Amino acid sequence: MSLPEPGFQEIETTLRALSTELELEELFHFSFEKKHFQLSLELPQVDDALVLTVLTTAKRHIENWRIHTFEQGYISIQALNESLFSSEGILDQIKIRLSGLYGEKKLEITRKGSLSAAELSLIITLVRTLTKKRAGTGLLEQLAENGCTVYPSGFSFREEELAGYTEIKKEITESILLPLSNPDVLAGIARGTRVVAGQSKPKAVLFTGPPGVGKTSMAGYIASKAGLPLVYIPLENILSAYFGESSKRLAAIFDLAASAPEQRLVLFIDEIDSLGLSRNDKIFETTRRMLSVLLRKLDGLESNTSNIIIGATNRMEDLDAALLSRFDSIVHFPLPDKKDIVEILARFAKQLTTPETVELADLFLGQPPRALRDICARAERIAAREIIEGKLIAGSLPTKEHYQAAFSRRIM
Ligand SMILES: Nc1ncnc2c1ncn2[C@@H]1O[C@H](COP(=O)(O)OP(=O)(O)OP(=O)(O)O)[C@@H](O)[C@H]1O
Ligand SMILES: [Mg+2]
Numbered sequence: 001m002s003l004p005e006p007g008f009q010e011i012e013t014t015l016r017a018l019s020t021e022l023e024l025e026e027l028f029h030f031s032f033e034k035k036h037f038q039l040s041l042e043l044p045q046v047d048d049a050l051v052l053t054v055l056t057t058a059k060r061h062i063e064n065w066r067i068h069t070f071e072q073g074y075i076s077i078q079a080l081n082e083s084l085f086s087s088e089g090i091l092d093q094i095k096i097r098l099s100g101l102y103g104e105k106k107l108e109i110t111r112k113g114s115l116s117a118a119e120l121s122l123i124i125t126l127v128r129t130l131t132k133k134r135a136g137t138g139l140l141e142q143l144a145e146n147g148c149t150v151y152p153s154g155f156s157f158r159e160e161e162l163a164g165y166t167e168i169k170k171e172i173t174e175s176i177l178l179p180l181s182n183p184d185v186l187a188g189i190a191r192g193t194r195v196v197a198g199q200s201k202p203k204a205v206l207f208t209g210p211p212g213v214g215k216t217s218m219a220g221y222i223a224s225k226a227g228l229p230l231v232y233i234p235l236e237n238i239l240s241a242y243f244g245e246s247s248k249r250l251a252a253i254f255d256l257a258a259s260a261p262e263q264r265l266v267l268f269i270d271e272i273d274s275l276g277l278s279r280n281d282k283i284f285e286t287t288r289r290m291l292s293v294l295l296r297k298l299d300g301l302e303s304n305t306s307n308i309i310i311g312a313t314n315r316m317e318d319l320d321a322a323l324l325s326r327f328d329s330i331v332h333f334p335l336p337d338k339k340d341i342v343e344i345l346a347r348f349a350k351q352l353t354t355p356e357t358v359e360l361a362d363l364f365l366g367q368p369p370r371a372l373r374d375i376c377a378r379a380e381r382i383a384a385r386e387i388i389e390g391k392l393i394a395g396s397l398p399t400k401e402h403y404q405a406a407f408s409r410r411i412m
Contacts, residue, residue: 006120008032015039018124022131023255026248037111041127044145046100051075053129054098054107061122062094074099079119094119096126139260140229146253149232157224161217163347163369164340168333172222175202175329180226180264180308202328204298206272207312209333212370215312216270218333222310223266231257233269239286247289254297257307264306269294272311273318291320298326335368344369348376349403356400363407378406 006014012032019028030039043050055077058065064080079093092112099106107130109123140150162169179186179202207215223230233253238246257265275291298309311327313319336344341361345352352360364372382405383398 005114005116008114011037011115011120014120014124018127022127023252024127024131026245026252028127035113037109037113037115039109039123041107041130043100043105043107043130044141046098046105050130051098054096054126057126057129058096058122061118061125094122139256139263140231142256143231143253146249146256147234147238148253149234151220151223151230151232153223153227153229155220155224155230157217157220162214162221164336164343165214165333168218168331169221171331172218176205176222176308177225180222180228183306202308204309204311204327206316206324206327206330207310207333208316208330209314210335210368211314212368213333213335214369215314215333216268219266219268219270219310219312222308223268226266228264228266230266230268233267235269235274235290236271239274239290246286247293250290251293251297254293261306265308267307267309269309269311271313272323273313273315275320275323291323295322295326298323335366336372338362338365340369341365341367341372344372345376348373349379349398351397352400352403360400360403363404375403375406378409379403382406 015030019025022028024041027042028040030037032038054075055065055067058077058079062079064084065077066080068076068078070076076095076097078090078095081088081090081093094109094111094115097106097108097110099108107126109126111119115123140152144150207218209215219232220230233250235250238249238253254267257267272294275287275294316324316330338358338361341364342354342357345357345360345364349357349360364375367375379398379402383392383396383402386392387394387396
């Protein structure tokens with residue numbers, strides 16, 4: 001006895017419900033065009049164990065299959081007719097293709113015509129089995145699977161990446177680090193001051209300033225000081241790599257991040273201005289949708305106040321006004337002043353005397369730290385070349401003049 005065949009409507013409703021239940025909206029697609037059923041499910045990884053799972057699951061639902069295995073991590077199986085010896089219409093049967101090749105990791109199921117009850121049940125079981133693994137993996141792994149770069153807590157941040165900028169570090173310590181490390185103190189004050197309970201802890205902070213002044217580095221500094229994982233959300237990448245689905249992907253990242261309140265995170269959205277600049281219509285539509293997701297998610301932060309979001313931009317004037325208003329504080333990173341430059345040089349050119357670095361600082365005024373770092377590296381290469389050419393004795397270190405030369409070459 002077999003189950004009644006499900007109708008198209010029933011199949012669609014069932015699979016849609018499954019997709020919602022497992023929160024697979026953006027990894028799971030199916031269509032029923034011209035009576036041709038197609039489904040694809042993106043997988044975090046395809047390995048031999050997974051291949052075996054697919055085979056045994058398929059076998060449990062439908063007796064006879066033929067198998068093609070071309071390369072490791074690739075398998076294609078196709079159901080046979082009831083009679084093993086009849087090859088008529090064999091290509092019409094349900095086909096499952098699992099591939100881990102060329103970076104694409106997918107389960108694809110096709111069927112010419114409608115699905116039988118056994119086939120639908122096979123699909124449901126497969127999707128459930130293959131996605132169970134995902135739910136089992138840790139939050140950070142899932143964020144990484146969704147395109148974020150994740151630095152687990154305890155990663156070390158080299159202090160020399162952020163010399164000088166004492167004022168900014170002080171401001172960041174007071175307004176971000178202290179509340180982040182002592183949430184109870186702030187909550188206690190808020191209980192005493194407010195009629196309606198609320199949070200005074202910053203939830204979203206925007207870093208602005210010209211290129212190369214340490215905005216990205218500061219996010220690493222904060223996460224490392226607070227002992228929290230840093231989750232880097234690459235908007236540009238999400239925009240280009242998940243065309244048409246980028247807004248869903250972004251929403252998924254925020255939902256994941258909020259899904260485990262006990263796991264606090266520093267979420268860093270770099271180049272947040274990439275959501276406001278494009279003029280091309282299609283891209284514009286995509287960025288507009290991403291922007292609206294971001295606006296919503298920044299609003300919804302109330303639900304998980306344990307995370308802190310840091311946005312960074314070097315074009316604040318291009319930021320959407322609504323987005324700007326979502327940040328509860330803005331930290332502006334200026335170009336380094338003379339004192340900062342002296343401190344940065346003390347890290348990258350420690351052999352120089354203080355009067356020498358002070359003199360160089362005058363010359364380098366107006367340069368961002370990234371450029372200073374590069375000038376120092378260039379001075380080292382110039383000195384190395386002179387040693388190799390015999391102009392400088394072995395073991396010499398670059399002098400003030402080398403740094404001046406490196407600087408003038410830079411602007412040539
Ligand atoms: N205060 C600093 N002291 C020493 N080095 C610094 C400092 N700030 C930045 N740097 C150097 O410059 C590099 C670039 O800094 P960072 O990427 O943080 O700049 P940014 O402000 O994010 O720039 P962009 O706007 O281009 O993204 C760092 O990797 C680091 O080597
Ligand atoms: Mg940056």
